Amino acid sequence: MRGNAARSPGKAVLKAQPLLIPDPVSTLMPHLQKSHYTFFWGALAGGLAGMTGLTVATVDTRSTGIEILFVLLSSLFVPSLYVYFLDKRNRFVEPRRTILIRTFLLGAFLACPLAAILETILGTGAGAPVPALGTGLIEEFAKATAIFWLLRKKHADLCFEMDGIIVGAAAGMGFAALEDMLYGGAAFHQGLTAVVVTVWLRQVLGAFGHGTWTAIVAGAIWRERQGGHFRITPRVFSAYLVAASLHGLWDWGPLGVFTYLVVGVTGIYILRGMIKEALRQEDGFVARWMSGGGKSSAIPAAAEVGVD
Numbered sequence: 001m002r003g004n005a006a007r008s009p010g011k012a013v014l015k016a017q018p019l020l021i022p023d024p025v026s027t028l029m030p031h032l033q034k035s036h037y038t039f040f041w042g043a044l045a046g047g048l049a050g051m052t053g054l055t056v057a058t059v060d061t062r063s064t065g066i067e068i069l070f071v072l073l074s075s076l077f078v079p080s081l082y083v084y085f086l087d088k089r090n091r092f093v094e095p096r097r098t099i100l101i102r103t104f105l106l107g108a109f110l111a112c113p114l115a116a117i118l119e120t121i122l123g124t125g126a127g128a129p130v131p132a133l134g135t136g137l138i139e140e141f142a143k144a145t146a147i148f149w150l151l152r153k154k155h156a157d158l159c160f161e162m163d164g165i166i167v168g169a170a171a172g173m174g175f176a177a178l179e180d181m182l183y184g185g186a187a188f189h190q191g192l193t194a195v196v197v198t199v200w201l202r203q204v205l206g207a208f209g210h211g212t213w214t215a216i217v218a219g220a221i222w223r224e225r226q227g228g229h230f231r232i233t234p235r236v237f238s239a240y241l242v243a244a245s246l247h248g249l250w251d252w253g254p255l256g257v258f259t260y261l262v263v264g265v266t267g268i269y270i271l272r273g274m275i276k277e278a279l280r281q282e283d284g285f286v287a288r289w290m291s292g293g294g295k296s297s298a299i300p301a302a303a304e305v306g307v308d
Contacts, residue, residue: 168218
């Protein structure tokens, strides 16, 4: 990726095509280009087929190598697809694979170990309200730390709130992917059935957890920036508390599966509202850019865009 390269408005900026028939994807992300939907559904179907094939091979062969491969690859499936899907929603089409991979790895190898250390020291956990809330506060703090570590260097190509949402999702899903691998590995002592059930369950629920919560926090961080500078404001802290509370409720699980439904829908609803606002921000910039005659085909750095 070109670190500070200027970006040009893509065709999707000027003409977004809504789908006539709603589907689970358009519920979260309206007005994606048709080609993006087609690719996403193809990737989803291919990934599910691959997971199914690996599951069958794992059960049939009982090979340690295949079992490990099943846990590793399956744990990456939903996290990577989630980040890819959110990134496709961005209307400014500069490729960003390098920065997303870097942020994904920060979520896995910076935030996850930091959270594990703090949780060990403070004695948090799941299944009870206070330890569960402690887990939420710690893990959302750790993932936010990964975001601020990324921001220690200026990124002129991350100038809109939608960019923050995507980067937050990458950090959260990197955390989730490593955590899924660890949970899958820990289930081996309970038998192969437990491993398969753990991995599949965590992938089914994956879109409603870490990536969504961290995207909410990072979106608030980007919304509250001023002149290209990122600040911890009351709104950022409020977003952090919302994400940590949702996380804590998820880990507490007082109503069993119904808790996951309520927390998952709530998180997606909040994120969808933030995404709609972020897209309005982008629309406003494009309108101003076009009304100015589109004097330059490039998008200037964040401090110069004037979208704060």
